[in-house]
Amino acid sequence: MTEIQFKHVTKIFGRKVEAVKDLSFIIEDGEYVSLIGPSGCGKTTTLRLLAGTVLPTRGKIFFDNREVENLPIQERNLGFVFQHFAIFPHMNVWENIAYGPTVKGKKKSEIEELVEHSLSSVQMKERAESFPSELSAPELQKVALARVIAAEAKILLLDEPLGALDQKIREEFQFFLRDFVKKQGLTAIHVTHDQAEALSISDKVIVLNKGQLVQMGTPDDLIFSPTNLFTSFFVGESDFIEGYVLDDSSRFSKVRVGLESINVQNAGIHKGEHVVIAIRREFFDVRKADQNNENFLTGKVISDQFLGLFRRVKVLLKNQQIIEAKIHAKSPLKFEENETVHVIIDPARTRCFEFPKEGIKKSLEM
């Protein structure tokens, strides 16, 4: 187990390309952390900085309070698991797993012990003599994990490890992977472009954009308490409604949206402030306008689309903003085009942020 710390790490490629900007975070012993973000956000560079295949331009990296940024990859004691497995094709499973201890100069008897132990940790004992070409994708990924264990690595770097697996197997493997990492007591850093995967597998998630850390937190934090517009935009789908704070006296404050006003959760917003209300699309509820509703915005239905488990109701609000509500398909209400409806907003499910000076669109640029 190893604690990992980044202190103001910056990586510049060539002269100008800032892949990672002033990145600081701490990953605790035995934590499972995912790195997510749009492509080009710097997550792969971060992984490479950890591995040591890329050296930081500025800043320091610590493993258990030991500075490592000048340590070559060979001495960092880490294991790599790749999307395409990187199982050496000319060696059988046993030889692949024995590779780490062999090149580290371990005794033969010790190597045998390590390999046996690793093989049983992934339940692959009976495939020891098989060659990679005879194995399925999940089996290959298990060999990759066993290889890390046999090398006695303390840090596990996972680069899109489930990317080459089928959707169904992928979900099963998520559980296996997390369980495995916890049992072996590894500190795992997992790069993925799949937010759902990151949310279901990790203890903590780091959201990156343009090489900078946007938010680090538990999956719960990211979904229910995003601290900024980008997180609420990137982690799950949200709509953003513009408004002005009318009063900030209680836990819920009143915000004017167009000519209407709604109550939202107050997390440090002030009277008169120009704000953006972020609401996840599945937290909207749409009701007929003739009912006795509370805390709503009025609008006209643009479309009502069936999406399998959900229905997507597009509504044009009175302030000319369009929102999309994801409503459970079981909901009995159906809407006609141009029908006037109420979009119900649960104050506890809202987040309010200061309106970005550069505009919403610009601030969400990836």
Place this chain on the structure above:
Amino acid sequence: MFKTDKENIELFFRKTRLKIETFLSRNSVLLIGKIITISIFILIIIGPIFYLLLQIFLHWGEIYSKVFNDPILGNEAFLMMLRSIGLSLKVAGIVTFFDLIVGIPIAWVLARYNFKGKKILDTLVDMPMAVPTSALGFSIYLFWGTNNGISRLLNSNVGLVSQGTLLIILTHIAFTFPYVTRSIKGIIADLDINIEKAAKTLGAPPFTIARMISLPMVKESLLAGTVLAFTRSLGETGATLIVSGVYQTAPVVIVSWMKGLKIPTTAFLSLILIIISLLLLTAVRLFARKVGLPWNKVFPRFERKISSKKVARTRDSLSITLFFIFVFIPALFVVIYLFQWWNKSPFSGDHEAGMIYQVFQAPDKKIDSIVHAFVTSVEVALIVTIVNLVIATPMALLISKTKNDKLKGLLDTLIDIPLIIPSSALGFSIFFLWGSNGLHLLSPGFMMIIVSHISFTYAYCVRPLVGAFDAIPTMYDEAAFAFGSSRLTAFRTVTMPFLKSGLIAVSIMTFTRSMSETGATIIVQGVERTIPVLLVDFFEASTFPAAAFAASLLILISFLSLLLLRYVSKER
């Protein structure tokens, strides 16, 4: 007890090896390795050419007087140069033209159609590339130029085609057209057939599609193959010596001047040939992407006519027939000739004119010199192959791992130089640098043959290995590093196994090239003889049956190599 002892010994050796590899993987050591690699490259590839240039520059006065202002010959040497270069360029131009006419349809047939015997045809097309050119030239001469081959069928007593330009052209087509076929065959097979289908639905006849859609997509490789064919024709020595007669091409002139030890004029002519080749190479590198195929205009009626199934089938079978009549049969005719003259002349029945007597029984014991030359050839080829593997692998790795695109492109181009400059000119420049006119480290003979063979086979080694290195995903290295491998350990345990078949293929190719080279060997051989050169000697002494014996031996060796190569590349 015994078991632990064994284990400890194994551990000791493994640990020592890992320690050595870790030491050798240090950046400073690797840097030294890189410097050595580049130095070797410069010494054997660029060095001789630059030295030649430098010497001509420094001794311009002497060269000027010999070339332009000889007290006896005046500028006759220069005029002869012009004549020979003119002839070489003319031959190369005509040869390349026919290469394209025959080579493209054959590539098309091999890439697109499936038929019985396709694999055999594929191998046969490669044959002339593998067969030593001196054997090829001799065989073609026997077929066209003596009363043994085609004339026999026509019931004539003299050869149909005498030594000279036409015979040179026929010979050069035989060994250059595979460069055209080879360069585009694979790419045509990989083209997206849907694009052609789309053109078809838009109403274009097949010929128009091939001309305007498919060929432009393979144009870069086609151009590369064409240039290779052109330069091969321009620089060929071994076969040309046999078929040229009094019409001497530039490389043949180099050989004959060299034999007369006319060093200054030889140097000048070599340089001119090298410059022509380099200009061609540079032009292709610079403009390959920009060149368009001529005629964007479409002639619907005419093209529809020549696209008809009948015409297409006629064209295909014609190109294959032409291949057999002009390439395959003449190229292997020497084997038939050998059996005709096995123990007596087929004309007079004279036993002393037969191969058995000439090779084994005649007082000059040709078999001794054949065996000796054979041993020399094999020794040279083996040494050259081993040395080249050792020096070419790091160079290929260096090129493959170089991230600077400009540097990579430069190295890439420089590697090609020995491929395209005439081997006799290359041989001369090596003689010039290493021999008594230069470093004075070697004199013509065994060692100098080896140096010159290393020089021209180097590119054959580096180029495929660069491709092999490029094809290995970096993740394997990274995984190995993460588990604690030093760079060298990772190279031995992970990279090398990927390279295995590539290395074997490269070895066979290098071995074959070295076995069959003539032009450079003649220049640097001193008193040594290799089989291809011995063949030329026998030919010049008019002992044809003995020459046929040597030629058949060479053909047999290269045929076996080719089969071996096929087998190895199939393993992959």
